[in-house]
Amino acid sequence: MSAIRPNWQALAALVATLYALTALPFTATMGPALSLAVAALLAAGAILSMLRAARPIETTILAIASFGAAAMLLAGLTGAFGTANAGYFASLAAAWLLGWRLVTVLSGDGSHGDKGSSLVAIAVPALFGIWVLILWECIVRGAGVPFVLLPPPSAIGLRIAGSLPILAADFRQTVLKAVLFGYVVGSLAGFLVAILADRFRFLANGLLPIGNMVSALPMIGIAPIMVIWFGFDWQSKAAVVVVMTFFPMLVNTLAGLAASGDMERDLMRTYGAGHWQVLVKLRLQAAMPFIFNALKINSTLALIGAIVAEFFGTPIVGMGFRISTEVGRMNLDMVWAEIALAAIVGSLFYGGLALLERAVTFWHPSYRR
Amino acid sequence: MNPVISAQNLDLTFTTNDGPVHALSDITLDIDKGEFVSLIGPSGCGKTTLLRVIADLEQPTGGSISVNGMTPEQARIHRAYGYVFQQAALFPWRTIADNIALPLEVMGIAAAERATRVRDNMALVDLMGFENKFPWQLSGGMQQRASIARALSVQPDMLLMDEPFGALDEIVRDHLNSQLLKLWAKTQKTVVFVTHSIPEAVYLSTRIVVMSPRPGRIHSIIDCNLGADRPLDIRETPEFLAIAHQVREGLREGHSYEG
Numbered sequence: 001m002s003a004i005r006p007n008w009q010a011l012a013a014l015v016a017t018l019y020a021l022t023a024l025p026f027t028a029t030m031g032p033a034l035s036l037a038v039a040a041l042l043a044a045g046a047i048l049s050m051l052r053a054a055r056p057i058e059t060t061i062l063a064i065a066s067f068g069a070a071a072m073l074l075a076g077l078t079g080a081f082g083t084a085n086a087g088y089f090a091s092l093a094a095a096w097l098l099g100w101r102l103v104t105v106l107s108g109d110g111s112h113g114d115k116g117s118s119l120v121a122i123a124v125p126a127l128f129g130i131w132v133l134i135l136w137e138c139i140v141r142g143a144g145v146p147f148v149l150l151p152p153p154s155a156i157g158l159r160i161a162g163s164l165p166i167l168a169a170d171f172r173q174t175v176l177k178a179v180l181f182g183y184v185v186g187s188l189a190g191f192l193v194a195i196l197a198d199r200f201r202f203l204a205n206g207l208l209p210i211g212n213m214v215s216a217l218p219m220i221g222i223a224p225i226m227v228i229w230f231g232f233d234w235q236s237k238a239a240v241v242v243v244m245t246f247f248p249m250l251v252n253t254l255a256g257l258a259a260s261g262d263m264e265r266d267l268m269r270t271y272g273a274g275h276w277q278v279l280v281k282l283r284l285q286a287a288m289p290f291i292f293n294a295l296k297i298n299s300t301l302a303l304i305g306a307i308v309a310e311f312f313g314t315p316i317v318g319m320g321f322r323i324s325t326e327v328g329r330m331n332l333d334m335v336w337a338e339i340a341l342a343a344i345v346g347s348l349f350y351g352g353l354a355l356l357e358r359a360v361t362f363w364h365p366s367y368r369r
Numbered sequence: 370m371n372p373v374i375s376a377q378n379l380d381l382t383f384t385t386n387d388g389p390v391h392a393l394s395d396i397t398l399d400i401d402k403g404e405f406v407s408l409i410g411p412s413g414c415g416k417t418t419l420l421r422v423i424a425d426l427e428q429p430t431g432g433s434i435s436v437n438g439m440t441p442e443q444a445r446i447h448r449a450y451g452y453v454f455q456q457a458a459l460f461p462w463r464t465i466a467d468n469i470a471l472p473l474e475v476m477g478i479a480a481a482e483r484a485t486r487v488r489d490n491m492a493l494v495d496l497m498g499f500e501n502k503f504p505w506q507l508s509g510g511m512q513q514r515a516s517i518a519r520a521l522s523v524q525p526d527m528l529l530m531d532e533p534f535g536a537l538d539e540i541v542r543d544h545l546n547s548q549l550l551k552l553w554a555k556t557q558k559t560v561v562f563v564t565h566s567i568p569e570a571v572y573l574s575t576r577i578v579v580m581s582p583r584p585g586r587i588h589s590i591i592d593c594n595l596g597a598d599r600p601l602d603i604r605e606t607p608e609f610l611a612i613a614h615q616v617r618e619g620l621r622e623g624h625s626y627e628g
Contacts, residue, residue, distance in 0.1 A: 263458045266452075268475070270450070271475040271523070281471065363503060
């Protein structure tokens with residue numbers, strides 16, 4: 001067994017580092033010494049990681065080389081906006097390749113078993129996200145991308161930190177009032193109407209085509225009408241959310257209520273169970289996967305609906321209001337701060353629902369353990 | 370003695386998109402209390418349909434039927450029977466104990482009484498220790514035993530069983546057959562049992578109803594009393610084989626009518 005275990009990420013990183021050596025120094029403010037140090041660290045990391053070291057040692061080497069080089073490259077950008085040369089980007093690519101290798105080693109190739117898998121489950125996506133931010137920051141500032149086109153994440157982060165009261169007020173207005181109210185009312189109404197439509201067939205026959213039509217209406221068309229009907233404040237946005245979330249819940253619940261098997265229904269019939277007993281003990285349980293589907297779809301629809309609805313008239317607070325006005329004032333960092341907030345809220349909302357779904361439909365074949 | 374189930378000239382025609390299907394034709398059958406009657410025949414002979422008519426899961430289009438001296442619908446509402454399906458049909462979101470308690474919940478029986486009955490019936494089918502397991506954690510044979518316990522938990526006068534062991538392998542099926550016999554001896558329930566296995570029918574029954582298809586009707590009724598004590602070995606005795614032969618002849622004749 002040879003002492004070296006080559007892999008393409010480390011080899012490619014080595015090639016990129018060698019190329020970078022032909023273009024010292026990397027930026028206007030980065031001296032040749034620092035540039036050389038970056039290249040040396042990368043080369044050392046690439047070579048050492050190919051030795052047959054134990055996994056903890058290999059990951060440590062990769063982490064030090066990739067993140068150390070990335071930190072130095074970030075530091076080299078101070079006062080050097082738009083002056084990075086090809087050597088700089090070659091080193092950045094090498095650091096990223098070592099970062100990629102790190103994720104690959106952490107994920108395992110199947111030979112390491114499941115040890116520490118819960119830690120890895122968090123570490124891998126986190127490393128992924130960190131590298132997206134590093135690349136974004138270095139490319140935007142190194143290549144001198146205009147601020148209006150794409151601000152660097154550091155500027156967005158500073159803007160978030162400096163505007164917490166504004167963001168909190170927007171969050172309260174849009175999420176805690178419009179989204180939450182509209183989501184709960186819309187989903188609940190869809191659910192209850194589905195229960196009634198299931199009991200009284202004529203309701204389903206009459207309602208489904210109308211509901212279909214309503215769901216096909218463009219939100220851009222409904223939103224201004226809702227503003228006229230319900231005023232400028234959050235109520236009109238909640239109304240838009242109600243309209244958007246009602247139909248997915250209605251359709252999914254109806255489909256779910258039809259999901260229980262004939263044999264199970266016959267079984268309940270042999271017990272002399274009435275409509276509502278069958279509904280509660282059998283059909284609603286079997287419908288839960290469908291209902292959670294609707295809840296998850298609605299969680300993203302509600303956020304989109306409330307934000308877009310604020311473009312059509314709102315008091316001077318709210319995430320959609322902020323986005324539309326700050327775009328007009330070219331404050332793109334504030335727009336990105338709102339986008340980041342929306343992304344975090346949306347992910348947490350969806351993630352919470354997914355966890356609840358696992359707890360409620362633990363019996364479903366896709367979750368069984 | 371009054372029969373528990375009494376069918377007179379029963380007729381059932383399904384209306385389907387391909388025209389009417391004559392599922393049952395002129396069925397006349399009396400079943401006495403405590404009997405173990407098997408319905409046997411090829412697919413499409415109406416044996417399951419007949420069982421479903423007794424259970425009020427299908428309505429006959431002609432003739433009359435009484436169950437426990439009532440209409441099938443009254444009998445169903447009074448929970449006169451426990452029905453065991455081809456599959457266990459346990460609810461996956463309920464534990465085994467909660468599944469067995471399901472009909473009792475529907476009936477509105479108090480929690481303490483439910484617990485007692487669940488415990489007793491789990492013991493009867495030899496499933497103690499599996500109360501808190503979920504159905505998908507059990508083998509097919511254990512699931513079917515749980516479904517039998519569930520049918521017994523309503524304390525019915527009779528058990529209606531629709532090929533309950535049809536989806537299980539031979540070894541498990543033999544085991545459950547002898548368990549079912551013991552259960553029948555212990556509880557003295559009337560059992561109507563649908564099967565397409567000749568050895569199973571002969572081994573279990575006091576009477577075998579041989580049915581033939583298109584339209585579904587009774588070809589012959591064969592008495593089959595091998596005594597109360599039936600070890601599995603009885604299936605190699607001449608008496609057993611003679612009855613099995615008789616059933617097979619009946620099935621063959623019923624089938625040849627098709628031409």
